[in-house]
Amino acid sequence: MLFENATLADGRVEDVRVAGETVAAVGADLDAGADERVVDATDRLLLPGMIDAHVHFRQPGFPHKETWATGSRSAAAGGVTTVADQPNTEPPTVDGAAFDAKADLAAASLVDFGINGGVTAAWDPDSLFDRPLFALGEVFLADSTGDMGIEADLYADAVERAAAAGARVTVHAEDATLFDESARERDDADAWSAYRTAEAEAVAVERACRVAAEAGATVHIAHTSTPEGIDAAAEAGMTCEVTPHHLLLSRDDLEELGTHGRMNPPLRSEERREAVFERVADGTVDIVATDHAPHTRAEKDAGIWDAPSGVPGVETALPLLLERARRGDLTYERVRDLTAANPAAVFDLPNKGRVAEGYDADLVLVDPEGSRPVRAADLHTKCDWTPFEGRDAVFPELTLVRGTVVYERGEGFGDAAGENVRSA
Numbered sequence: 001m002l003f004e005n006a007t008l009a010d011g012r013v014e015d016v017r018v019a020g021e022t023v024a025a026v027g028a029d030l031d032a033g034a035d036e037r038v039v040d041a042t043d044r045l046l047l048p049g050m051i052d053a054h055v056h057f058r059q060p061g062f063p064h065k066e067t068w069a070t071g072s073r074s075a076a077a078g079g080v081t082t083v084a085d086q087p088n089t090e091p092p093t094v095d096g097a098a099f100d101a102k103a104d105l106a107a108a109s110l111v112d113f114g115i116n117g118g119v120t121a122a123w124d125p126d127s128l129f130d131r132p133l134f135a136l137g138e139v140f141l142a143d144s145t146g147d148m149g150i151e152a153d154l155y156a157d158a159v160e161r162a163a164a165a166g167a168r169v170t171v172h173a174e175d176a177t178l179f180d181e182s183a184r185e186r187d188d189a190d191a192w193s194a195y196r197t198a199e200a201e202a203v204a205v206e207r208a209c210r211v212a213a214e215a216g217a218t219v220h221i222a223h224t225s226t227p228e229g230i231d232a233a234a235e236a237g238m239t240c241e242v243t244p245h246h247l248l249l250s251r252d253d254l255e256e257l258g259t260h261g262r263m264n265p266p267l268r269s270e271e272r273r274e275a276v277f278e279r280v281a282d283g284t285v286d287i288v289a290t291d292h293a294p295h296t297r298a299e300k301d302a303g304i305w306d307a308p309s310g311v312p313g314v315e316t317a318l319p320l321l322l323e324r325a326r327r328g329d330l331t332y333e334r335v336r337d338l339t340a341a342n343p344a345a346v347f348d349l350p351n352k353g354r355v356a357e358g359y360d361a362d363l364v365l366v367d368p369e370g371s372r373p374v375r376a377a378d379l380h381t382k383c384d385w386t387p388f389e390g391r392d393a394v395f396p397e398l399t400l401v402r403g404t405v406v407y408e409r410g411e412g413f414g415d416a417a418g419e420n421v422r423s424a
């Protein structure tokens with residue numbers, strides 16, 4: 001396949017040839033082969049596919065919320081070409097057998113994937129580290145969906161085991177002893193944000209980084225939602241990610257979102273959201289990852305203390321970022337780094353994250369001016385709603401995973417092309 005006159009994230013206009021699974025050439029005036037498909041990419045951006053280091057595709061255990069088939073379609077249509085799945089499934093991915101069972105299901109994925117291993121009192125590190133893990137994590141320092149919160153001494157053991165195995169650890173950092181119990185008397189949607197305090201995140205991030213560093217482990221802090229949490233990770237020399245919802249939504253949106261806006265960590269004040277955005281724009285934050293955490297509408301339509309935590313996001317992340325780039329709030333190079341180049345570097349995927357000769361042909365073609373509102377009805381997640389309804393976004397026209405078309409607007413989806421990125 002030959003993309004002609006494609007604009008790359010850095011503004012260069014090039015022809016890009018895909019041969020087999022890789023980018024074979026990037027250059028001026030490449031000649032099309034006899035049977036080669038030629039895509040006129042004039043005025044189109046050609047980006048490396050997003051590597052979403054944090055999704056919950058819910059299988060095994062909760063296929064009514066999402067499956068590898070539906071989740072990976074949603075990914076492909078959103079320009080995500082690699083996902084890393086979290087362990088709070090049923091059974092939880094805390095031993096080799098659970099890893100193998102999930103890997104079998106993940107064979108249905110359209111996009112490349114990694115499978116994380118989790119930590120509970122019942123985990124079996126020997127069999128788990130024997131498998132091709134993406135990372136150890138997300139390790140829950142407080143309960144979230146799945147109730148996998150662990151005690152401090154188990155966390156210390158886990159980072160030691162990870163260091164010995166050479167695995168990176170991703171951490172859900174909140175300290176439940178710093179939650180504000182007085183918020184429990186309220187029943188409005190904002191009560192969740194009042195309850196799971198910003199301080200609980202900052203303190204947990206600092207401690208998680210310190211304990212890991214003492215063990216010689218490297219941690220990546222999942223879904224940091226506060227400037228304090230981001231700064232604590234950066235000061236400790238560790239990496240962190242921000243979700244699209246913490247970047248673009250705040251407590252001001254909760255009146256409209258209601259319990260659909262409940263997630264962990266919760267939405268923060270508009271002031272903190274702006275400070276998070278600054279740190280994403282200036283490069284303090286390493287990665288945008290979605291924490292795609294689908295629950296059905298029926299499940300979310302409950303009281304604030306009963307509704308499950310989590311929002312979907314894998315299909316809207318890159319499109320929402322591209323809209324902010326279109327408006328000039330982020331550069332396209334920053335978007336590329338946050339979604340592709342940096343996750344590839346942080347999680348050691350040397351063949352991914354760039355549009356360059358020899359790299360995997362994980363590619364996304366977009367019309368950078370082709371902005372349109374997000375509509376849940378257009379999305380492919382099984383959960384059938386989005387916290388970003390009506391927001392403008394720039395959706396892909398074409399998505400390739402290692403040279404295979406997995407999504408084309410107007411044409412639909414390709415076959416399951418995904419492979420475990422650690423098994424290659």
Ligand SMILES: NC(=O)N[C@@H](CC(=O)O)C(=O)O
Nearest residue numbers: 056144145263264293309310
């Ligand atoms: N973020 C959430 O609110 N929920 C996630 C779990 C998690 O990432 O903590 C889920 O799996 O539903």
Ligand SMILES: [Zn+2]
Nearest residue numbers: 138144172264
């Ligand atoms: Zn989490």
Ligand SMILES: [Zn+2]
Nearest residue numbers: 054086138291
């Ligand atoms: Zn998560």
